[in-house]
Structure formats: structure tokens, C-alpha cells
Amino acid sequence: MKKILILNGPNLNRLGKREPHIYGSETLDDVKNSLELLANQIGCKIDFKQSNHEGDIVDSIHNAEDEEYDGLIINPGAFTHYSYAIRDAIASVSYPTVEVHISNVHARELFRHHSVVSPVTVGQIVGLGTKGYKLALLSLVKEDI
Ligand code: DQA
Helix, strand or coil: CCEEEEEECCCHHHCCCCCHHHHCCCCHHHHHHHHHHHHHHHCCEEEEEECCCHHHHHHHHHHHHHCCCCEEEEECHHHHHCCHHHHHHHHHCCCCEEEEECCCHHHCCHHHCCCCCHHHCCEEEECCCCHHHHHHHHHHHCCCC
């Protein structure tokens, strides 16, 4: 059974309360629950984490290699736009990473248009709300989708 790690970066613990006109009313727990449901349906195991600290996210990416995860789904939050440390951590591991953004970053402020992480991911899903996490999970687990 495939094992997928899902990492959420800074301020995503505020989902549901934080700028709901941009990020919607679902909480991060709601997202976790609906991903666990999907994981059961498609027969994979997920671990879901959130951290406001860059180093914690780097450590989780490294540890996932030792713990033999088959893939990573990451929403790095604002780190997306400037964290070379997270970018290098993703480049340092052998499993595939899919980048997810809830909002359409390209329709927002200029600083959100650029991701330093994208070049080392297999793909990026943006602007589809929390559904993006589900699509990322399907793409990592179901090769024939
Ligand atoms: C985000 C977009 C980022 O620009 C922002 O800093 C976030 C959330 C998204 O999911 O739309 O924290 O990654």
C-alpha cells in the first residue's frame, strides 16, 4: 500500500478563519478528514501535518525518505515564494512531490506568482480550492487516472 505524506506550511492552521473569501470556510481538520476518506477509498495511507517553521518542514521532507514514503503533497504557504531551503530539501529526496495551492496564486499579488519550489516538483495544482489536495493524492496513487 502506498504511503503519502501531506505537509502544510505557515498559517494553514488558520484555514477556515483566515481570509475565508480567499481560502474558504473549511478548516485544516476538514481537509484532513476528507483526505483520509479518499485514502480509504483508493487504498493508500496518508500522514497529514502542518508547521509554521521552515526547519520542521525541511526535517519532515528528509525523514520521509528514511520512512519510505512514496510521495509528498506540499502546500508550503508563503514559503513557496522564497524558501530555497524547502526547494533544496525536495530536490534532495527521491520520491515525487506535488505542490498544491488552495487559491489561484496567479490571480493575486505579484509576489505570489513565482514559486521557487515548482522546478523540483512533478507538478503544481493551483486555484481549485481544497479539492487540489485530493487531485494531488489521486495523481500520486492512481497512475492510470
Ligand atoms: C497558499 C498561497 C500562498 O501565497 C499563501 O502564502 C498561503 C496559501 C494557497 O494555498 O493558496 O499561505 O499556498
